[in-house]
Amino acid sequence: MLTITDLTLKYGQSQILNGVSLEAHPGQVTAVMGTNGVGKTSLLKAIAGRHTYAQGQITLDGQPLDHLTAFGAARAGIAYVPQGREIFPMMTVLENLQSGFACLDKTDHKVPDHIYDLFPVLRDMTGRRGGDLSGGQQQQLAIARALITQPKVLLLDEPTEGIQPNIIKQIGDVIRTLRDRGDMAIILVEQFFDFAHELGDQFVAMNRGEVVLNKPASEVERELLLSHVSV
Numbered sequence: 001m002l003t004i005t006d007l008t009l010k011y012g013q014s015q016i017l018n019g020v021s022l023e024a025h026p027g028q029v030t031a032v033m034g035t036n037g038v039g040k041t042s043l044l045k046a047i048a049g050r051h052t053y054a055q056g057q058i059t060l061d062g063q064p065l066d067h068l069t070a071f072g073a074a075r076a077g078i079a080y081v082p083q084g085r086e087i088f089p090m091m092t093v094l095e096n097l098q099s100g101f102a103c104l105d106k107t108d109h110k111v112p113d114h115i116y117d118l119f120p121v122l123r124d125m126t127g128r129r130g131g132d133l134s135g136g137q138q139q140q141l142a143i144a145r146a147l148i149t150q151p152k153v154l155l156l157d158e159p160t161e162g163i164q165p166n167i168i169k170q171i172g173d174v175i176r177t178l179r180d181r182g183d184m185a186i187i188l189v190e191q192f193f194d195f196a197h198e199l200g201d202q203f204v205a206m207n208r209g210e211v212v213l214n215k216p217a218s219e220v221e222r223e224l225l226l227s228h229v230s231v
């Protein structure tokens, strides 16, 4: 289980996260929602070691992960799929996947078969350049690359952004498959309400850097959630 306690993060003098606490359990999707600029991406970056934070604790299965680098967080089992995907356009699909090896021991430098089972389209495209893929295929590649490390925690930042509906459905199916395996905690930051609402087992709504709602799906009415994440 990933536990975030009282996280505070600043950009210069601007306080962006103010005492954020949440838990993400293996076998569950924790959907973090809120309007633009409330701090969702900053929260994921702090967990992934991509942004320093001022105060607070992060633990994974009881082990402190405080103030790790991105490399350290990846080694600890945290995988991050950034908003905008950040795939390497001039590298092939296979090379993009292999870039996920960076934090693994040499003996683990192999693309696991289950990655291609999850994303069959990538199997036929290993030699294509990343930049030649459609937006949806690039998103699939970005998720596949994150899974190379066989993470305990998967952080997804707006995976449906700019993606056509049929691929959004496929991405939803992959998230469900990963969730149902039961060994991975998934934190999904998403502004596409219906997508997040369908997938979320736990809902965390943020406003101005604070958590304003944190409840299991069974205890949250759709309208209440919608009211928390609408402008």
Ligand SMILES: Nc1ncnc2c1ncn2[C@@H]1O[C@H](COP(=O)(O)OP(=O)(O)OP(=O)(O)O)[C@@H](O)[C@H]1O
Binding pocket: 011, 016, 034, 035, 036, 037, 038, 039, 040, 041, 042, 043
């Ligand atoms: N590198 C940065 N330097 C200064 N301010 C930043 C930086 N990155 C983000 N911010 C500001 O921090 C606040 C939170 O941004 P963040 O991207 O975490 O929010 P968000 O909820 O993910 O929004 P969005 O859905 O638009 O991505 C915003 O006011 C944003 O302008």
